[in-house]
Amino acid sequence: MADRFFPNDMPEFVAEAPLGDTSSSSSSERTEISFTKLLSLPYRTLSDTLKKSAVDLKETVVRETWGLSGKRIQDYTVYTGALGTAFLAFKAYQVTKHPGDLKLCLDIVKACDSTSRDSSRVTFLCGRAGVCALGAVAAKHAGDERLLEHYLKQFKEIKLSNDLPNELLYGRIGFLWASSFLNNHIGINTISHTRMRSVVDEIIKAGKQLAKKGRCPLMYEWHGKKYWGAAHGLAGIMHVLMDMELKPDEVEDVKGTLRYMIKNRFPSGNYPSSEGSESDRLVHWCHGAPGVALTLVKAAEVFGDKDFLQAAKDAGEVVWRRGLLKRVGICHGISGNTYVFLALYRLTGNEEYLYRAKAFTCFLHDRAQILISEGRMHGGDRPYSLFEGVGGMAYLFLDMIEPSKARFPGYEL
Numbered sequence: 001m002a003d004r005f006f007p008n009d010m011p012e013f014v015a016e017a018p019l020g021d022t023s024s025s026s027s028s029e030r031t032e033i034s035f036t037k038l039l040s041l042p043y044r045t046l047s048d049t050l051k052k053s054a055v056d057l058k059e060t061v062v063r064e065t066w067g068l069s070g071k072r073i074q075d076y077t078v079y080t081g082a083l084g085t086a087f088l089a090f091k092a093y094q095v096t097k098h099p100g101d102l103k104l105c106l107d108i109v110k111a112c113d114s115t116s117r118d119s120s121r122v123t124f125l126c127g128r129a130g131v132c133a134l135g136a137v138a139a140k141h142a143g144d145e146r147l148l149e150h151y152l153k154q155f156k157e158i159k160l161s162n163d164l165p166n167e168l169l170y171g172r173i174g175f176l177w178a179s180s181f182l183n184n185h186i187g188i189n190t191i192s193h194t195r196m197r198s199v200v201d202e203i204i205k206a207g208k209q210l211a212k213k214g215r216c217p218l219m220y221e222w223h224g225k226k227y228w229g230a231a232h233g234l235a236g237i238m239h240v241l242m243d244m245e246l247k248p249d250e251v252e253d254v255k256g257t258l259r260y261m262i263k264n265r266f267p268s269g270n271y272p273s274s275e276g277s278e279s280d281r282l283v284h285w286c287h288g289a290p291g292v293a294l295t296l297v298k299a300a301e302v303f304g305d306k307d308f309l310q311a312a313k314d315a316g317e318v319v320w321r322r323g324l325l326k327r328v329g330i331c332h333g334i335s336g337n338t339y340v341f342l343a344l345y346r347l348t349g350n351e352e353y354l355y356r357a358k359a360f361t362c363f364l365h366d367r368a369q370i371l372i373s374e375g376r377m378h379g380g381d382r383p384y385s386l387f388e389g390v391g392g393m394a395y396l397f398l399d400m401i402e403p404s405k406a407r408f409p410g411y412e413l
């Protein structure tokens with residue numbers, strides 16, 4: 001088990017020095033002392049450092065995933081493909097207001113638009129909805145009404161087949177997330193309540209059908225397994241359902257499903273990756289405590305329930321102890337796990353969670369590149385992608401500039 005993550009020997013808390021007191025820090029020293037100094041920097045100084053690093057990383061990601069390929073798209077998705085680079089460029093634009101980043105985002109989306117025209121994938125993270133939704137939002141920011149209409153029209157033409165799964169990466173809930181993203185950024189009813197409701201109906205119906213006679217009110221399957229995590233299972237489906245207008249009995253089903261998960265978590269506090277699994281191994285966003293933690297934070301926000309708040313904090317402890325993974329990415333790496341502390345900070349206002357987010361981020365900033373080059377950390381199967389590679393690390397660094405506004409990309413609204 002221990003080889004999946006680095007033992008977390010970082011200090012429980014390091015106080016920040018007052019602004020202006022940065023005299024003796026030397027970023028070239030790769031020692032414990034320099035790491036502690038990084039943690040003790042005044043927040044504004046640290047965020048300037050992270051911003052610079054994020055911009056450099058973004059340039060590398062753009063070169064590797066867009067420039068060097070001659071702007072030809074092989075994988076168009078947000079998850080591992082070019083659209084992830086577009087999403088990172090959009091984030092950079094939101095932080096820096098540099099018009100070149102918005103233009104870059106729109107150029108990449110345009111290329112993805114033509115590549116994905118015949119794709120039957122419908123979600124934000126891995127499908128056509130991501131292309132159309134990000135295209136529409138970026139077009140709105142660029143003040144291009146015609147382009148906005150184009151992408152919205154394309155989005156509305158997406159057809160959901162009857163045999164679609166319900167999970168986030170390839171299924172119905174991933175389409176609903178894209179709809180909420182549009183309504184959030186462009187205006188309520190951009191995607192109509194009726195359209196979204198018909199998808200919610202199918203998801204609830206499928207969940208009740210599979211849950212029949214079980215102890216959990218809703219249950220889903222993907223490739224024959226009843227997954228619990230954010231990417232393919234209950235945590236992801238419940239997370240997005242909480243953004244929908246649900247009927248009172250549906251609200252109870254969502255709460256009941258979350259209570260079932262809390263009751264049946266591992267003694268360690270971690271969550272099984274699928275129903276009945278006894279393997280307490282993965283502490284990822286996709287499988288395990290981090291993805292569940294984000295859903296529980298949302299449940300605490302939406303329902304104001306103390307049990308969900310406590311369970312979210314408990315899951316956060318697991319992420320602190322076992323979440324310093326030997327990968328950098330958003331899906332199953334340190335960057336994704338850091339968003340758990342940012343979500344808990346947003347929910348509770350407790351500075352200790354901001355410190356934990358900072359500690360994971362500083363670990364990445366200080367050590368990731370070296371550990372990867374030494375072969376002690378995995379660079380990711382798609383090393384420059386948003387969800388598996390350094391694209392996600394750049395996104396996190398940009399989010400750390402204004403931590404109370406940070407949102408897990410493509411997942412938290």
Ligand SMILES: [Zn+2]
Nearest residue numbers: 284286331332
């Ligand atoms: Zn993953």
